[in-house]
Amino acid sequence: MKPTFYITTPIFYVNGAPHIGHAYTMIAADVMARFKRLDGYDVFFLTGTDEHGQKVEKAAIDAGKTPQQFTDEVSAVFRDIAARMNVSNDAFIRTTEPRHYKASQALWENLIEAGHIYLGGYEGWYAIRDEAFYDESELTTNAQGQRVAPTGAPVEFVTEPSYFFRMSAFRDRLVDHIEANPEFIGPAARRNEVLGFLKGGLTDLSISRTSFRWGVPVPGDNAHVMYVWLDALTNYLTALGYPDDEAPDMRFWPADLHLVGKDILRFHAVIWPSLLMAAGLPLPKRVYAHGWWTIEGEKMSKSIGNVIDPRELADTFGADPLRFFLLRETSFGSDGDYSRAALVRRLNVELANDLGNLAQRTLSFVAKNAGGVMPKRGPTTEADSVIATMCSELHDIISPIIDRQDFSIALETIWVAIRAGNAYIDQQAPWTLRKIDPVRMEAVLANLLDLLRVVSTLLQPFMPDSMARMLDQLGVPPGQREFAALATPLPEGTALPPPEGVFPRFVEAA
RNA sequence: GGCGGUGUAGCUCAGCGGUAGAGCAGGGGAAUCAUAAUCCCUUGGUCGGCGGUUCAAAUCCGUCCACCGCUACCA
Secondary structure, X not given: OOOEEEEEEEEEEOOOOOOHHHHHHHHHHHHHHHHHHHOOOEEEEXXXXXXXXXXHHHHHHHOOOOHHHHHHHHHHHHHHHHHHOOOOXXXXXXXXXXXXXXXXXHHHHHHHHOOOEEEEEEEEEEEOOOOEEEOHHHOEEXXXXXXXXXXXXXXXXXXXXXXXXXXXXXXXXXXHHHHHOOOOEEOHHHHHHHHHHHHOOOXXXXXXXXXXXXXXXXXXXXXXXXXXXXXXXXXXXXXXOOOOOOOHHHHHOOOOEEEEEHHHHHHHHHHHHHHHHHHOOOOOOOEEEEOOEEXXXXXXXXXXXXXXXXXXHHHHHOHHHHHHHHHHOOOOOOOEEEOHHHHHHHHHHHHHHHHHHHHHHHHHHHHHHOOOEOOOOOOOOHHHHHHHHHHHHHHHHHHHHHHOOOHHHHHHHHHHHHHHHXXXXXXXXXXXXXXXXXXXXXXXXXHHHHHHHHHHHHHOOOOHHHHHHHHHHOOOOHHHOOHHHHHOXXXXXXXXXXXXXXXXXXXXXX
């Protein structure tokens, strides 16, 4: 039986336009999912939308719609983004689905039975204008002697009844778990932040609200709806069929990887594991917080007006080059900067010149001088072995790198092989061999095609469409494209279709 | 303020105890199969400052400077 692999993106909050950051998380998760599928895993890849909360309720009202109408529309946009980015999610969950209400309420009842929820009062300084609570330390006194929030909004001390989750009781166990499992939180710097945060102790968590209605009702107390994060986090279980232990997809739990943005690591690395421990459920194996993108050196923001719809970039450059750029340009745990010039540079230098041109020069040479079929392999020279060894080891080198989400390093490693391929073809000079040693020429071309096959197979998770086309041209049948198939060389004499450029250079209009 | 991190070639970064590295950018050359793409060679750094440990420090320790992150319920 295949091993399982369950990967999630956060569910995206429907209170705003989707931007490059949303696409980034989806694409990274997609690369993981595709990589694991090709590596023989039974994969469940989940994404979706988070649709509850006061902000959504308000945004709907402002738009003159019911919350349901509003969230239907925005959720569809995120679904479209996933499709346009060529994201291969197995399911798309919405927190407004009936099955999610059922799962959230079941988890709640589970926590009640275990004695980890109690009714208390949520007290704090509330600014009506901001619809937000502020910590006492944030407040200042204005000229009129009023207590005001950092935004300048007057605040008042309010108390509302609220259910609390006894999160404080789980701090020690959580710290022990993080220390015993170094891979539980990545990257390491974030792990340290979480540990530092936990050192200061955990308080109980207010997990219900009475101030608005757009949420999952608290079982047995309809005056309350669940705190949006409680409801949101539960989505990872809902999608598998929780609370039905017999649901076929429940075999995917615990999740192998929750990919999240750095802004929501806390919820996934502290609150979520605490809730799971309280409910007696196994913890996810890893939570990874990636960085954010700036745009042409500036922070992405509506007021600057530099928010980019990833669909526009995909229309201009293609989904695959965009996917490649986002994972190649910057270390996954760090912030990155998108600039059009940088994207075009990656596209032209690495995709068109290095990889695309290597494929094109090799394949067109085979078409013209080797009968358009996989040439005959020959005796191995020293230079051949260097290339062959590099290729045969590539998967095993990449695999643990992918498991750490070091996508840019994985790509750099593959590019070392591609550059070696360009050096090899120049040194071996099949155009010279054609005249003096046609047998050796065939062997050289076969080695190059073998290299291209390894490279395109391993790059499929990053650029699925482009690599499918390249593998077509390399004569690799659709059933021979998983990683395990690399052990079986393409038979000599296999007919190769006429070559066709996969990555045209991008030239800016004048 | 507290905790943590970063500072290495023009740019982005790797190296983290043993005579400074990669990619891109710059310069020179080769080749002409190919998307004028490729390959080879090369310019360039007192590895943030100062002090210490060591036979030996970018690499360990101290200190100073600069920048960044986290510091509880906003998705």
